[in-house]
Amino acid sequence: MYYVTTAIPYVNAAPHLGHALELVQADVLARHRRLRGQPVRFLTGTDDNALKNVTAARAAGVDVAEFVARNADRFEALRGPLRLSFDDFIRTSTDPRHAAGVTCLWRRGAAAGDFYRRDYRGRYCPGCEQFYAPAELTGGRCPEHGVEPELVAERNWFFRLSRYAERLRDVLESGQVRVEPAARRNEVLAFVRAGLADVSVSRPAARAGGWGIPVPGDPSQVVYVWWDALANYVTALGYGSDESAYRDWWVGSAERVHVIGKGIVRFHAVYWLALLLSAGLPLPSTVFVHGYLTVGGTKLAKSAGNAVSPTELVDRYGADALRWWLLREVGPTEDTDFTTRRLVDRANLDLANGLGNLVNRTLTLAHRYRAGRVGPPRPFAAAAELLGRAELVGGRDEPLGAELLGACTELPGRIDRALGGFDFRAATDALVAVVDAGNRLVERAQPWRLARDEPANGPGGTGLDDVLAVLVHAFRVLADELSPFLPAGAERLRAQVGSGGQVAEPAPVFPRLDQRRE
Numbered sequence: 109m110y111y112v113t114t115a116i117p118y119v120n121a122a123p124h125l126g127h128a129l130e131l132v133q134a135d136v137l138a139r140h141r142r143l144r145g146q147p148v149r150f151l152t153g154t155d156d157n158a159l160k161n162v163t164a165a166r167a168a169g170v171d172v173a174e175f176v177a178r179n180a181d182r183f184e185a186l187r188g189p190l191r192l193s194f195d196d197f198i199r200t201s202t203d204p205r206h207a208a209g210v211t212c213l214w215r216r217g218a219a220a221g222d223f224y225r226r227d228y229r230g231r232y233c234p235g236c237e238q239f240y241a242p243a244e245l246t247g248g249r250c251p252e253h254g255v256e257p258e259l260v261a262e263r264n265w266f267f268r269l270s271r272y273a274e275r276l277r278d279v280l281e282s283g284q285v286r287v288e289p290a291a292r293r294n295e296v297l298a299f300v301r302a303g304l305a306d307v308s309v310s311r312p313a314a315r316a317g318g319w320g321i322p323v324p325g326d327p328s329q330v331v332y333v334w335w336d337a338l339a340n341y342v343t344a345l346g347y348g349s350d351e352s353a354y355r356d357w358w359v360g361s362a363e364r365v366h367v368i369g370k371g372i373v374r375f376h377a378v379y380w381l382a383l384l385l386s387a388g389l390p391l392p393s394t395v396f397v398h399g400y401l402t403v404g405g406t407k408l409a410k411s412a413g414n415a416v417s418p419t420e421l422v423d424r425y426g427a428d429a430l431r432w433w434l435l436r437e438v439g440p441t442e443d444t445d446f447t448t449r450r451l452v453d454r455a456n457l458d459l460a461n462g463l464g465n466l467v468n469r470t471l472t473l474a475h476r477y478r479a480g481r482v483g484p485p486r487p488f489a490a491a492a493e494l495l496g497r498a499e500l501v502g503g504r505d506e507p508l509g510a511e512l513l514g515a516c517t518e519l520p521g522r523i524d525r526a527l528g529g530f531d532f533r534a535a536t537d538a539l540v541a542v543v544d545a546g547n548r549l550v551e552r553a554q555p556w557r558l559a560r561d562e563p564a565n566g567p568g569g570t571g572l573d574d575v576l577a578v579l580v581h582a583f584r585v586l587a588d589e590l591s592p593f594l595p596a597g598a599e600r601l602r603a604q605v606g607s608g609g610q611v612a613e614p615a616p617v618f619p620r621l622d623q624r625r626e
């Protein structure tokens with residue numbers, strides 16, 4: 109069983125391209141496991157209880173609940189345009205499962221003796237919803253937001269994080285909780301090894317504008333928004349309410365995977381683990397951390413005025429082109445700069461001119477010379493022997509078609525290994541390698557020449573049939589293996605090549621995109 113989640117974003121603004129990246133990555137992981145026959149649950153949602161939602165609503169002059177609901181709708185509505193396959197969507201403010209579970213988690217931590225009250229003064233960044241130690245600031249400013257944090261003095265509940273330092277080091281060093289990529293794991297380990305101070309885990313209800321979940325037994329305080337938000341990974345499964353899904357998917361899953369951005373690693377790989385240890389719950393198995401997207405070198409954020417709307421990009425270029433760019437070009441650790449030119453160039457290179465063109469040429473030949481009838485490829489040895497005939501391959505030694513058949517055979521394993529390491533670029537490389545092998549086969553075999561040189565007694569095992577059969581076989585393998593990445597494109601490809609002995613009339617699988625639409 110496989111449980112995969114995204115972080116739940118604040119809903120102080122509409123979704124931007126960075127949210128789309130994370131959702132698409134998690135979607136590919138979920139679809140890939142489903143394709144391999146595993147039971148999968150994919151969760152996403154919104155973090156409604158953050159103070160910055162309250163601030164943004166007030167600035168917009170809108171009721172907080174209405175403002176939060178409106179923006180949460182826009183996140184949930186990404187499902188259609190981005191072709192997402194999440195099984196559940198949690199809204200932390202209105203979902204009755206959530207408050208019950210957060211309360212239950214808090215009570216277990218309290219029973220373990222992990223909370224105490226303390227006066228506190230610190231520098232608080234409302235954008236991050238966290239206190240910063242002076243050494244963590246960059247020139248006195250928040251490293252994420254570039255603003256000077258506010259000086260806040262208040263009496264809060266504290267969590268004995270220090271108590272869990274050794275166990276956290278153990279679970280991270282042993283790989284019991286895997287943090288990927290390794291650079292992020294090393295960052296977290298360095299933080300934990302340097303020693304952990306207790307952390308504030310509540311806020312005065314007054315400062316939170318009454319928004320949030322009351323601390324059990326202390327209504328003057330609300331649960332710190334991060335403690336509240338992190339809990340969604342188990343409250344959405346009914347932890348603290350109806351626990352059957354929780355037992356199946358959190359306790360019972362072999363893999364519990366969190367997909368997150370690099371700015372919130374500490375919350376997931378330190379605080380969340382400690383919270384679970386304190387409550388006596390199982391830990392996630394993996395935290396996968398993606399890099400950030402930039403636009404013109406600037407971080408994607410509404411405040412920076414460069415928010416790129418994923419739905420507008422899908423309207424203009426289609427879901428396939430956007431998903432493909434996110435999966436094919438975004439690096440595992442470094443930031444990746446987005447431009448519409450890059451999106452269009454990549455889609456045209458790999459999809460329209462690559463796979464799409466190869467399918468179109470092949471089906472055109474199948475209809476011109478075989479009335480659209482294409483048989484299955486012969487068993488490999490026979491096909492290789494036949495296709496290797498010198499008169500068909502211009503005297504070259506390597507059997508024609510063997511490379512493509514080999515690439516098809518290797519494809520599922522290559523994708524499994526790449527996604528096992530969360531390397532989406534390597535996974536898409538494997539798909540492109542099959543298309544490249546297909547193009548080399550067409551260049552070497554020159555099917556139109558095979559057709560011309562056929563004996564006068566007509567078709568039948570003359571070479572052209574074998575070339576077409578191997579190509580169509582490759583397209584069927586691609587239609588399956590491409591489906592987690594480009595569900596819409598894979599459907600069109602499958603409709604083109606079908607499953608029987610007849611292929612459809614050629615129609616463009618991937619349209620060529622126009623750069624001028626920018």
Ligand SMILES: [Zn+2]
Binds near residue numbers: 234250251253
């Ligand atoms: Zn900040």
